[in-house]
Amino acid sequence: MKIAIIAHLKFPIAEPFHGGLEMHTHCLTEALMRRGHDVTLFALRESDHRFQIVQPTLDAITPTPGVDLFDGEPGFGLEFVNKFHAYMEVLQVIQRSDFDVVHNNCLHFLPLSLAHTLGCPMVTTLHCPPFASLRSGVILARPYLGNQFVAVSESIARQWTEDITHCRVVLNGIQVDRWAFSRRGREGTAFWFGRFCPEKGPHHAIRAAKLAGYRLRLAGSIYDHAYFDRCIAPELDDRIEYVGHLDHAGICREAGNSAVGLFTSVWEEPFGLVLAELLACGTPIVSFDSGAAREIVGTGCGVIVPKGDAAAMASAIPQAAGLDRAYCRQYAERHFGIDRMIDDYQALYQKLAPNSGKTREAVLHPPSISVA
CATH class of the missing domain: 3.40.50.2000 (Glycogen Phosphorylase B;)
Incomplete structure (x- = not known):
C-alpha cells in the first residue's frame, strides 16, 4: 500500500526520542516499510534519514511592516499561522498524490478537519485525552465515514466517548x-x-x-x-x-x-x-x-x-x-510486540482501502525532500 504518515512538526522523528509520540511514529514508519509498504513521512527534515521524509515550509509567513489588524489577539500569533500553513501544505501534497490511506499521527486539528478532502481514508491515532483544539478537529471529522479513530488504550477510548461513538483500541507496541x-x-x-x-x-x-x-x-x-x-x-x-x-x-x-x-x-x-x-x-x-x-x-x-x-x-x-x-x-x-500493533493497523488500512495496490519492495534509504 501507499501510505502517508503525518507526524507532528515540533520534534524530529529520530533517536534520541523526545517522547512516546515520536517513538510510536518512528516504529510505525519503520515497521510498515519493512513489510513492503511505500511510506511517506511528513515530518521535520532532521527525522531518521532512512525514511522518505517530506517537510513542509515551516516559516512561510514572516512579520511585515504596517498595521496588523489582529496584532495582540490570542490565536493569531505568527507561530499559529505558520503551523497552520505547514499542515495545510501537507494536506495539499496528499490531495495531489495517490495515497491509499493516510495515518494521522499528529495532534493538530487541521488534518482531521479536512480529512474529507483528501480522496483517501484516514486513520487517526488518539495519543492524548481530549483537549480543545484536537476536540475541534474530531468533531468536524465525525461525519466523514472514511475517517477511523484508534485509541492507544482503553483508558483513552473512555475519555473520548463524549465526542466519538466508535473508537478502536490498538495498544502501542515496541520492538x-x-x-x-x-x-x-x-x-x-x-x-x-x-x-x-x-x-x-x-x-x-x-x-x-x-x-x-x-x-x-x-x-x-x-x-x-x-x-x-x-x-x-x-x-x-x-x-x-x-x-x-x-x-x-x-x-x-x-x-x-x-x-x-x-x-x-x-x-x-x-x-x-x-x-x-x-x-x-x-x-x-x-x-x-x-x-x-x-x-x-x-x-x-x-x-x-x-x-x-x-x-x-x-x-x-x-x-x-x-x-x-x-x-x-x-x-x-506477549502483549506489546510491534508485530501485533502493525498487524492491527494493517488490517484496518486494508478494510478502509480494500482495492489498494500491492506492497512494494521495502526501501529504507530513500532521499529526504522538502516541499517549496
Missing part, C-alpha cells in the same frame, strides 16, 4: 528484541526516564527513592527547564543522579542495570511506552495508578500505588524489586 534483557539488576537501585515536566512527576520518584533508601538514576529530555531547576537540580547528589538525554542503548543499559523502574505520571497517562520498555528489559515496576498503567503493568510485573503517593511508592519498591525479571520480559513479548 521488544531491541530492548536487551537483563536477568539481574543492581541491588538497591532504581531508574526513571521520560520527559522532565511536572505532569511526568520525576520529583515523586526522587522522594520515593530517598524514602526507600535506593539510589536513583534519571534520564530524559528537559522539557520544562524552570521545573527542572526548581524541583530536580537541587535534589541531585551522588545517590540521585541525572544521566542525560540518552539514546536507545543508554536507556537499555540503565534499565537493565536497575533493580526496579519508577513510573510517576500524575496526569491520566494515555499509554506509557516507558512501562512496556522497562518490562522488555526485565525491569519490574512501581507505578502510580495513572491512566492506562493498569492495562500495561500486569500481575507479577510490578506494583500499582495511588497516584501522587511517594510514600506508598517507597514502600512498594522492595516488593517490586523481588519480582521475576524473566516473567516481565515474557509479558512484554
Whole structure:
C-alpha cells in the first residue's frame, strides 16, 4: 500500500526520542516499510534519514511592516499561522498524490478537519485525552465515514466517548528484541526516564527513592527547564543522579542495570511506552495508578500505588524489586510486540482501502525532500 504518515512538526522523528509520540511514529514508519509498504513521512527534515521524509515550509509567513489588524489577539500569533500553513501544505501534497490511506499521527486539528478532502481514508491515532483544539478537529471529522479513530488504550477510548461513538483500541507496541534483557539488576537501585515536566512527576520518584533508601538514576529530555531547576537540580547528589538525554542503548543499559523502574505520571497517562520498555528489559515496576498503567503493568510485573503517593511508592519498591525479571520480559513479548500493533493497523488500512495496490519492495534509504 501507499501510505502517508503525518507526524507532528515540533520534534524530529529520530533517536534520541523526545517522547512516546515520536517513538510510536518512528516504529510505525519503520515497521510498515519493512513489510513492503511505500511510506511517506511528513515530518521535520532532521527525522531518521532512512525514511522518505517530506517537510513542509515551516516559516512561510514572516512579520511585515504596517498595521496588523489582529496584532495582540490570542490565536493569531505568527507561530499559529505558520503551523497552520505547514499542515495545510501537507494536506495539499496528499490531495495531489495517490495515497491509499493516510495515518494521522499528529495532534493538530487541521488534518482531521479536512480529512474529507483528501480522496483517501484516514486513520487517526488518539495519543492524548481530549483537549480543545484536537476536540475541534474530531468533531468536524465525525461525519466523514472514511475517517477511523484508534485509541492507544482503553483508558483513552473512555475519555473520548463524549465526542466519538466508535473508537478502536490498538495498544502501542515496541520492538521488544531491541530492548536487551537483563536477568539481574543492581541491588538497591532504581531508574526513571521520560520527559522532565511536572505532569511526568520525576520529583515523586526522587522522594520515593530517598524514602526507600535506593539510589536513583534519571534520564530524559528537559522539557520544562524552570521545573527542572526548581524541583530536580537541587535534589541531585551522588545517590540521585541525572544521566542525560540518552539514546536507545543508554536507556537499555540503565534499565537493565536497575533493580526496579519508577513510573510517576500524575496526569491520566494515555499509554506509557516507558512501562512496556522497562518490562522488555526485565525491569519490574512501581507505578502510580495513572491512566492506562493498569492495562500495561500486569500481575507479577510490578506494583500499582495511588497516584501522587511517594510514600506508598517507597514502600512498594522492595516488593517490586523481588519480582521475576524473566516473567516481565515474557509479558512484554506477549502483549506489546510491534508485530501485533502493525498487524492491527494493517488490517484496518486494508478494510478502509480494500482495492489498494500491492506492497512494494521495502526501501529504507530513500532521499529526504522538502516541499517549496
